[in-house]
Amino acid sequence: MRRLSLWLLGIVVCAALLYFLVPIVSYETIPSRNTNAAHFDTLIVLGHPAQADGSPDPEMRERVEEAVREYRAGIAPNIIMSGSSAHNHFVEAKVMADLAEHEGVPANAVIEEDKAQDTIQNIWYSRVIMQQRGWNSAEVISSAYHLPRTSLILQHYTGPLAFSWRTHASLWPSEYGAWKRIQYRWHEALGSVKLRLYGFGHRKYLPQA
Template sequence: MTRRTLFTLIAVLCLVVAGTVTGRMAWFYLSIPSSNTALTHFDTLIVLGNPCNSDGTPGPEQRERVLESVRQYQQGIAPRIIMSGGAAHNQWIEADSMKKLAVSQGVPADAILEDTKAQNTIDNIVNSSAIMVTQGWHSAEVVSSPSHLPRAALILQHYTTIAWRTDASRWPPEYHFAVILAIYASEIKDCWQIHTNGFAARRRPAYAPALSTQTR
């Protein structure tokens, strides 16, 4: 067997293995449940944060998530909204920007609660769940970008006992296909890491409730 033939065989084998792993990752990602309840109306909507622009205005995904929550609110899916997001990526508090946009779209200010501390998706869900406990609420529809919802669902399964379902916002019209594809690839990788390694202790907020027995 020549070196060229051996190299070709190794390359083909690597592609087959990579394809198999990639396929398993994608299959797991697509199999993550989008809800744990048959409810169609909820105590609250939860909108997961996304960065503001450098001038404090809503970034593209943040804008689309908020606009989707406004549509859901106006359809009567829930009577209130929790906006979750701190100054995680720049000096601007995401929840403030999100609330301002929702109010400008006709949602009453007193129908919106804010979590201004969250630094990541686990924080978004843990903090919002804590707000729900203080209010005596037990169900939520969680709004985020389409690619983000499977990871959010894994976190909801792991860190909460509420009834929930997820709802996808629209992609920003300014996003090209390649950008969306890259975002999906990153989320598939993140979900697979959670599946294989569980939730790393370093990512667990100090104020998070005791973990459930589910580790994947």
């Protein structure tokens, strides 16, 4: 009886380890780039909803401020701010552009992409802008927990739509405690397993890899 109990306990422990380890390993092993380049034609900043008063929320603020740092460091001479009024009536691209310009980025270096409703569309419409301007490389900036899923989307850009890319994480907002950060990462880790197993399905704005 004791041996049976230990055997069952072992099964439970192994199952629990698999439940936690598989998503984390899947999440952490998603490639973050397809190039070793250090400089790019543009930065792409993925949008996040503005606050109810139209000001940048903590994640949006950190994404833009990271882009400003990268711009000042000479990583790219242009910034595409991507995001429509997907969650409220404030256009994310406009709010982000205003913040970047307030931080000293020249207005002629900032492009507002104001059509995207989600991450898939962020990349699609930003790539359209890149093609129009003859740009073939980008550093994509977003919150750290969001970037593995973004990389899975970027991997679909092959053939005529291919471009050189890497992802780059903004800082966690100081307003976010440790537990909130864990929740965000865990939710995305679970989602990454599903996406790696089943893909995104047919999406209008996602090239078929």
